[in-house]
Amino acid sequence: EPEVTQTPSHQVTQMGQEVILRCVPISNHLYFYWYRQILGQKVEFLVSFYNNEISEKSEIFDDQFSVERPDGSNFTLKIRSTKLEDSAMYFCASSEFSGLAGTTYEQYFGPGTRLTVT
Amino acid sequence: TQLLEQSPQFLSIQEGENLTVYCNSSSVFSSLQWYRQEPGEGPVLLVTVVTGGEVKKLKRLTFQFGDARKDSSLHITAAQPGDTGLYLCAGGASGGGADGLTFGKGTHLIIQP
Numbered sequence: 001e002p003e004v005t006q007t008p009s010h011q012v013t014q015m016g017q018e019v020i021l022r023c024v025p026i027s028n029h030l031y032f033y034w035y036r037q038i039l040g041q042k043v044e045f046l047v048s049f050y051n052n053e054i055s056e057k058s059e060i061f062d063d064q065f066s067v068e069r070p071d072g073s074n075f076t077l078k079i080r081s082t083k084l085e086d087s088a089m090y091f092c093a094s095s096e097f098s099g100l101a102g103t104t105y106e107q108y109f110g111p112g113t114r115l116t117v118t
Numbered sequence: 119t120q121l122l123e124q125s126p127q128f129l130s131i132q133e134g135e136n137l138t139v140y141c142n143s144s145s146v147f148s149s150l151q152w153y154r155q156e157p158g159e160g161p162v163l164l165v166t167v168v169t170g171g172e173v174k175k176l177k178r179l180t181f182q183f184g185d186a187r188k189d190s191s192l193h194i195t196a197a198q199p200g201d202t203g204l205y206l207c208a209g210g211a212s213g214g215g216a217d218g219l220t221f222g223k224g225t226h227l228i229i230q231p
Contacts, residue, residue, distance in 0.1 A: 004160075031216040043161065043206065045218030055216035091160050095216075105210065106151065107219060109160035 002026040004110035006092050012116045013082055021077045021113045023092030032075045033093040033107060034067065036060070043091065049075065082117045089114050120145040122209055124222035132230050134196055139225040141207035142189045149210040150183050150190045151219065154203050161206055197229045 005024045013019050025032050034046040047057040049067055066078045075094075079086055093107040123142045131137055141150065149168045153161035165174050167183035167190060174181045178201075180193040194201055204226050208219040 033216070033218060035218075042223045043208070043219075043221040045220070048216035048218050050216045056218055058218060089158075105149065106163055106166050107208075108163060109153075111160045112158075114158075 002028075004092055004094055004108055006090075006110040006113050008113060009111065010114045010116070012118065015084060015117055016081050019079050019082055019115065021079075021090050021092075021115070023075045023077075023110055024073050025075055025092065025094030026096075026108060027073070029094035029096050029108075031055075031095045031105070032067075032069070033095075034077045035091045035093065035109075036088040037091065037112075038088045046077070079115075082115075084117050087115055087117045120147070120209065120211060120220045122207055122220055122222035124205075124207055124225050126225060127223065128226045128228075130228040130230065131197060133198060136193070136195050137197055137227070138191055138193045139205060139227070140189065140191050141222055143209065144188065145209075146187050147209035147211065147220075148187070148217075150187070151208045151210070152181055152190070152192055153206040153208060155206055155224070156203060161208075164205075194227075197227075199229045199231050202227060202229050 007022045032049045035043050037043045045058050047061045048055040064080045068076050089112040091112045092110045095105045095107045125140050151166045152164045155161045165181045170185045170187045172183045178195045182191050204224045206224045208221045211217045
């Protein structure tokens with residue numbers, strides 16, 4: 001069964017450093033997403049991506065964040081200058097449809113990357 | 119800002135009992151998805167409901183979307199220890215585009231043998 005994969009599973013970085021989290025979405029999916037989950041808190045939407053551009057982003061997704069689809073399979077999240085409060089699980093998700101009338105869309109999540117900023 | 123409130127936050131019951139968990143909002147959602155999440159892992163999709171009043175069954179799990187598409191429930195019949203886990207509801211906003219999901223905080227379910 002196709003699945004979303006993410007690497008690395010755990011990333012430790014020092015405050016101020018740049019990190020890149022990588023995801024391989026399900027191959028025939030067209031919509032890609034990043035979410036984060038701070039320990040003990042709910043899953044929060046960061047950004048969605050379609051047709052090589054950002055479709056929607058939350059207030060959390062500020063100028064320190066960027067996303068890219070560098071090739072036909074990978075989808076990345078870059079955090080330019082990490083802060084302590086960026087420590088969280090970061091989940092990538094993908095879906096086949098968008099929420100257009102008469103269709104359903106189902107987002108499938110990867111296993112996550114645990115980011116620890118020290 | 120759309121919010122999803124899940125209740126109860128924690129539920130511990132004996133094997134064989136029935137239970138219902140709820141997901142409520144003051145906002146309308148175009149779809150409602152239920153996930154199960156194990157510690158340290160990503161959410162795993164259980165079901166998606168899109169039509170007001172829709173009922174879907176997945177073995178012993180029954181999911182319902184409210185008529186006004188503002189609330190949903192998950193009912194488990196004859197709960198088993200394997201049902202133990204964190205159950206999350208997540209709503210897709212009304213309208214088109216690659217909408218991000220709004221998640222609830224989840225219901226921690228423990229089924230004791």
